Amino acid sequence: xxxxxxxxxxxxxxxxxxxxxxxxxxxxxxxxxxxxxxxxxxxxxxxxxxxxxxxxxxxxxxxxxxxxxxxxxxxxxxxxxxxxxxxxxxxxxxxxxxxxxxxxxxxxxxxxxxxxxxxxxxxxxxxxxxxxxxxxxxxxxxxxxxxxxxxxxxxxxxxxxxxxxxxxxxxxxxxxx
Amino acid sequence: xxxxxxxxxxxxxxxxxxxxxxxxxxxxxxxxxxxxxxxxxxxxxxxxxxxxxxxxxxxxxxxxxxxxxxxxxxxxxxxxxxxxxxxxxxxxxxxxxxxxxxxxxxxxxxxxxxxxxxxxxxxxxxxxxxxxxxxxxxxxxxxxxxxxxxxxxxxxxxxxxxxxxxxxxxxxxxxxx
Amino acid sequence: xxxxxxxxxxxxxxxxxxxxxxxxxxxxxxxxxxxxxxxxxxxxxxxxxxxxxxxxxxxxxxxxxxxxxxxxxxxxxxxxxxxxxxxxxxxxxxxxxxxxxxxxxxxxxxxxxxxxxxxxxxxxxxxxxxxxxxxxxxxxxxxxxxxxxxxxxxxxxxxxxxxxxxxxxxxxxxxxx
Amino acid sequence: xxxxxxxxxxxxxxxxxxxxxxxxxxxxxxxxxxxxxxxxxxxxxxxxxxxxxxxxxxxxxxxxxxxxxxxxxxxxxxxxxxxxxxxxxxxxxxxxxxxxxxxxxxxxxxxxxxxxxxxxxxxxxxxxxxxxxxxxxxxxxxxxxxxxxxxxxxxxxxxxxxxxxxxxxxxxxxxxx
Numbered sequence: 001x002x003x004x005x006x007x008x009x010x011x012x013x014x015x016x017x018x019x020x021x022x023x024x025x026x027x028x029x030x031x032x033x034x035x036x037x038x039x040x041x042x043x044x045x046x047x048x049x050x051x052x053x054x055x056x057x058x059x060x061x062x063x064x065x066x067x068x069x070x071x072x073x074x075x076x077x078x079x080x081x082x083x084x085x086x087x088x089x090x091x092x093x094x095x096x097x098x099x100x101x102x103x104x105x106x107x108x109x110x111x112x113x114x115x116x117x118x119x120x121x122x123x124x125x126x127x128x129x130x131x132x133x134x135x136x137x138x139x140x141x142x143x144x145x146x147x148x149x150x151x152x153x154x155x156x157x158x159x160x161x162x163x164x165x166x167x168x169x170x171x172x173x174x175x176x177x
Numbered sequence: 178x179x180x181x182x183x184x185x186x187x188x189x190x191x192x193x194x195x196x197x198x199x200x201x202x203x204x205x206x207x208x209x210x211x212x213x214x215x216x217x218x219x220x221x222x223x224x225x226x227x228x229x230x231x232x233x234x235x236x237x238x239x240x241x242x243x244x245x246x247x248x249x250x251x252x253x254x255x256x257x258x259x260x261x262x263x264x265x266x267x268x269x270x271x272x273x274x275x276x277x278x279x280x281x282x283x284x285x286x287x288x289x290x291x292x293x294x295x296x297x298x299x300x301x302x303x304x305x306x307x308x309x310x311x312x313x314x315x316x317x318x319x320x321x322x323x324x325x326x327x328x329x330x331x332x333x334x335x336x337x338x339x340x341x342x343x344x345x346x347x348x349x350x351x352x353x354x
Numbered sequence: 355x356x357x358x359x360x361x362x363x364x365x366x367x368x369x370x371x372x373x374x375x376x377x378x379x380x381x382x383x384x385x386x387x388x389x390x391x392x393x394x395x396x397x398x399x400x401x402x403x404x405x406x407x408x409x410x411x412x413x414x415x416x417x418x419x420x421x422x423x424x425x426x427x428x429x430x431x432x433x434x435x436x437x438x439x440x441x442x443x444x445x446x447x448x449x450x451x452x453x454x455x456x457x458x459x460x461x462x463x464x465x466x467x468x469x470x471x472x473x474x475x476x477x478x479x480x481x482x483x484x485x486x487x488x489x490x491x492x493x494x495x496x497x498x499x500x501x502x503x504x505x506x507x508x509x510x511x512x513x514x515x516x517x518x519x520x521x522x523x524x525x526x527x528x529x530x531x
Numbered sequence: 532x533x534x535x536x537x538x539x540x541x542x543x544x545x546x547x548x549x550x551x552x553x554x555x556x557x558x559x560x561x562x563x564x565x566x567x568x569x570x571x572x573x574x575x576x577x578x579x580x581x582x583x584x585x586x587x588x589x590x591x592x593x594x595x596x597x598x599x600x601x602x603x604x605x606x607x608x609x610x611x612x613x614x615x616x617x618x619x620x621x622x623x624x625x626x627x628x629x630x631x632x633x634x635x636x637x638x639x640x641x642x643x644x645x646x647x648x649x650x651x652x653x654x655x656x657x658x659x660x661x662x663x664x665x666x667x668x669x670x671x672x673x674x675x676x677x678x679x680x681x682x683x684x685x686x687x688x689x690x691x692x693x694x695x696x697x698x699x700x701x702x703x704x705x706x707x708x
Binding site: 025 | 549550552553556656659660662663664665693695696697698
Binding site: 021024025027030031032033034038041042043044045046047053067070071073074075077078079080081082083084085086087 | 198201202204207208209210211215218219220221222223224230244247248250251252254255256257258259260261262263264
């Protein structure tokens with residue numbers, strides 16, 4: 001069956017955004033890209049530094065509250081509805097809850113045909129790239145590198161530690177049905 | 178019935194984004210904000226300068242093609258599904274097709290309770306603000322100021338020519354059921 | 355004597371950046387634009403949240419430390435050297451120290467021909483625009499609106515409360531020798 | 532003698548900006564960072580797509596005109612003046628003219644103590660990273676990868692093809708006197 005959705009999961013600074021842009025470039029059909037960053041941008045500014053919404057600690061720890069979860073559930077349902085209405089969609093997400101986060105998506109997805117992709121990056125290398133980006137709280141990369149993959153099942157995994165985004169994207173594209 | 182969606186329509190540089198951020202600040206519940214800018218950002222870069230996607234002429238004229246329309250239809254369906262799943266949503270849009278663009282939304286909306294808001298700005302003033310923004314093609318504001326409102330029905334209209342965004346937002350918020 | 359530099363001073367969200375972009379558009383010669391924002395961007399990230407560098411309190415209060423002052427002094431000298439080397443330059447600054455900040459510039463300027471411009475905006479209106487921008491700590495506009503002008507002498511003042519950036523820019527441009 | 536300036540030269544998408552941010556992080560003293568991007572941002576928008584200023588062709592070729600050169604000369608003089616006034620400065624530049632571009636800097640520098648750093652990246656890898664960035668005209672990386680180094684002398688060279696920005700930055704930092 002034709003792949004309708006690609007869901008990338010990986011820690012902060014693992015290289016998801018670069019892979020998404022490359023996927024949009026190499027895939028022959030047009031794919032829309034959404035993800036946790038664009039979702040957070042859609043929230044009221046006052047929820048972006050709040051216990052109810054999403055809070056970033058000085059050590060890079062990220063915590064989300066009840067309002068965030070409720071809005072995320074509706075957002076997820078809407079993304080799946082876009083797919084059912086005919087859009088091809090790439091999601092880049094950070095499964096802070098590991099397997100639990102994947103189950104949340106699976107419940108919403110029903111019979112939508114998804115390619116699950118794990119985006120790995122050596123924790124030390126991700127931490128180093130976080131410094132080079134300059135716009136992230138230091139510590140996020142290291143704290144998320146492993147935990148987001150715990151108990152998650154993938155169709156394929158790519159590793160950006162020694163492989164460029166475009167090469168990873170081509171590997172993923174080859175698995176798109 | 179409680180308002181589930183607020184749809185703002187107005188030309189480029191009419192002040193929609195500022196009103197959206199103010200609405201998110203003054204409304205007591207959390208509202209998610211999406212719009213034509215975030216939709217265009219979700220498209221592949223190669224569609225952002227293409228006849229099939231969206232093209233910006235040197236004089237500020239914007240034209241959209243078949244791929245754009247197909248993706249937009251699916252996106253619209255998904256936004257409405259987010260609302261049905263419980264999210265409150267503010268949309269800022271540019272009805273390049275006037276009444277026709279509004280009908281496209283109406284077909285997708287069904288019985289969702291929407292507050293339709295026209296965002297007006299004197300064409301010359303919008304053109305002047307376009308220069309001050311510095312990141313828009315000059316000519317968009319003037320070419321869109323009137324045409325986007327042709328044949329469109331609103332629950333209320335605000336005018337940013339002499340009124341600050343936050344004041345417009347408070348007027349709109351007072352109409353939210 | 356031909357004006358070599360234009361220095362705009364005003365509080366946060368008073369509309370300086372918009373005026374600068376309009377000035378660059380309406381002035382027939384090319385003018386380079388620098389200011390406190392581009393200076394802060396040039397600093398190491400670790401100085402951007404530090405007592406030694408620049409710190410932003412939750413209420414919008416801004417404080418700067420010894421390292422900031424030392425770097426600023428060198429930066430100011432360099433900007434003046436650019437002017438002596440033939441560049442026309444527009445500066446937008448926030449005189450947190452009022453007259454004292456102006457004296458710092460004057461000491462560096464020597465006989466450079468400067469047009470001093472005060473950018474006023476009603477404190478309540480600036481606060482309202484700060485909400486609409488969405489990317490500033492709320493409180494900066496109100497706390498800076500008056501204090502930055504204390505004891506400062508200008509060649510002309512513009513007020514963005516009821517006047518568009520481009521109109522202010524044209525007024526300023528008419529005073530450029 | 533203590534290093535007063537670090538000048539990095541490399542093609543588009545060779546990884547200069549990441550190295551600069553890492554250098555600012557690892558160097559114990561505060562270093563200001565400027566470069567061709569911040570210089571172009573300081574120019575009037577109307578010069579950013581002009582024969583007199585800087586023009587980007589659809590194939591990634593960059594050409595600069597007489598106004599650009601005149602402003603650049605003054606800017607260079609000002610940067611050197613900041614150094615003489617006590618600021619430590621990192622420059623990231625693209626020597627479109629190769630050795631000629633270096634001579635321009637050398638004429639302005641006099642006896643300032645500079646560490647010259649070549650930032651290499653395999654042309655194909657830079658082209659691939661250009662796709663992943665998504666905000667650059669495709670073709671710039673490939674067209675600049677070699678030409679910017681022609682005839683240029685360095686104190687050291689780093690290569691980002693297989694080495695992370697932070698590791699390159701540490702190598703450079705070890706050469707700072």
